[in-house]
Amino acid sequence: MDASNPDELVRNIREQYLADSPDLVRTSLHGHSNVVQMNFASTYFPLEFIQNADDEGASAVRFQIRKIDGDWCLEILNNGREFTDSALVGQNGDADDVKDDVTGLCAAGVSPKHPRDHIGFIGVGFKSIFEISQCVEVHSGQFHFSFDRERAEEHGDEIPWRVVPWSCKPTEETEVPTKIDGTEYTTRFVVRLDERGQQLLSDDELFEPLRSENIDRRVFLFLKDVRELSIDDDYSDSSRRISRTDEIRDDGLASSVEEARQWFPSSKQETIRDEADAQFDPIEVVELEESLSDGTTEADTWVLFKHLWEVPERYVFTPRTQRPAQPDLVKSSRCSGRLA
Template sequence: MTQKEYIENIKNRQLNSDKEFILDSLTGAIDRLQKAFPRYGSFLMEFVQNADDAKSETLTIEILEDTVKITNNGNPFSEEDVKSICKVGRSSKTPKDYIGYLGVGFKAVFFISECPQIYSGGYQFKFDKSAWEDPEHTPWQIIPLWVDTPTVDIDNNKTNFILPIKTHDLLVKLREEVKPEHLNNRILLFLRNIKEIEIKDANQHLTRRFTKSEVSKTSDYEIYQIQEYENETLKTQDHWLIFRTICNVPPDVKNDYVTKEWEREIVEKREVLVAFKLDDENNLIKEKKALLILEFLVSYH
């Protein structure tokens, strides 16, 4: 079965479901789900997590005139990935091995886009609200449609997400979400694979790029250099001391009701990572925003 045939097969199976009860109920459930995400920029963190889970080393967020383009060089989409993204609350990932695994993260994108497109591993498809006569009663967010010709230039060697934004006001809000106070270089410290994130804004003629490189590593600690560039000019360069350890999940945590409800009871071990900022002489610097680092660690690991 070709990639196009696979997409068509999923679409037909979805449409052959009971329209009055199954499809209509799914439409309502997805609508409530996407409204549960707290911020307009929540979808950005989902793309960061998914890229890291796909073992990508780079992530690029490009804001065009009315579109956001996100690319990574991680593992390309497989049949299982396509199947998962066309479901609700079902993922090909497991909580033992990945940051994101609940199968709902991508749905955050529908808060800002009504026609997201995906190009990866030979798959090229979209979810398009305007393609349906009765989108209010059709779960268009999980019915894939094959795309013959991309609407913008894509890199066939990478995974590309093309997100036409609903309104100009949303685009303005997204520009706020990619500013340093919301998306800063410290995120690299707690990602397993991503070493570079680049944010391009064609309208503002602005490019922010932050990179992570290993300075030294022992059995006890690691030191990384985080650099941030603005339009290729180095703006900041910091060193961070990292301590990490693998901890067994306590039995009372594994057996806790909430843990089981969130399907975390199969997790046996978890990595704990703490970062300390260093000065030029490798002395510790007191950080006023240390709590924010802890919050990120708790939320995403």
């Protein structure tokens, strides 16, 4: 299914659903999408987008609400790796930085992510965004496409519109890359709010999943690369900005951390780390700072002690074959301690 340009790739994927797939397959996929949406509420989508951005090496994620072409839209931006797809001629499918992003996002029940390297599977979190929208645009690198219920249903009610892509042209309002507050974002999701989404906006509930009681700044303790989260909610004046730094600003803390390195990790941990070729620092200091719309700032410091645990072979299975994995497979975990 190689394509010579991004629009042709999107068209090829769509034709597989509209022309090549039997009615039974299309109906089954439509039902699958409905089940996914019913079981994943709209409150799930922020963490899904943050985690996906982190998986692609983004250091900044931004959520903002504004009008685009007369429609109220929720925009989600990140500055991570741009979309790629090995089905596009000229993109080396064997290269580490080429993934089937478009094909994977348009699929039901499969994912280009490997469970060993990433969190999340089959895009069910992304599909929850359709709780508040019937038209979602994706703009990243060469790719510009949308999932549009109205366009899909012109071809029949059984069309699984949440996975059927349509090419769309970027405008000055939606093009990438784009620079906002000094950060250049490379991927943009434009979520055009439907009737339910607009009602949530009017009721001051659209950004409820992004408020502190639902997304605590401690989420940064479990992310690899994201260092800044901006929530620009001018509509209800509930904006937040969370940042993470790994610099030790307190001399006393720095001294304590160096002392801790004398006994952590243990010799057994060192052996496990050597066998696993672990590349991360076993002791990590994290400074979290949050700025609120009222001008106040909150901050705290965490020290993370990271262990590697060897998983017995009888408990480990590869995701595809369900056969026992290699005995040297290890799994990491974090133990955190907060400093007042």
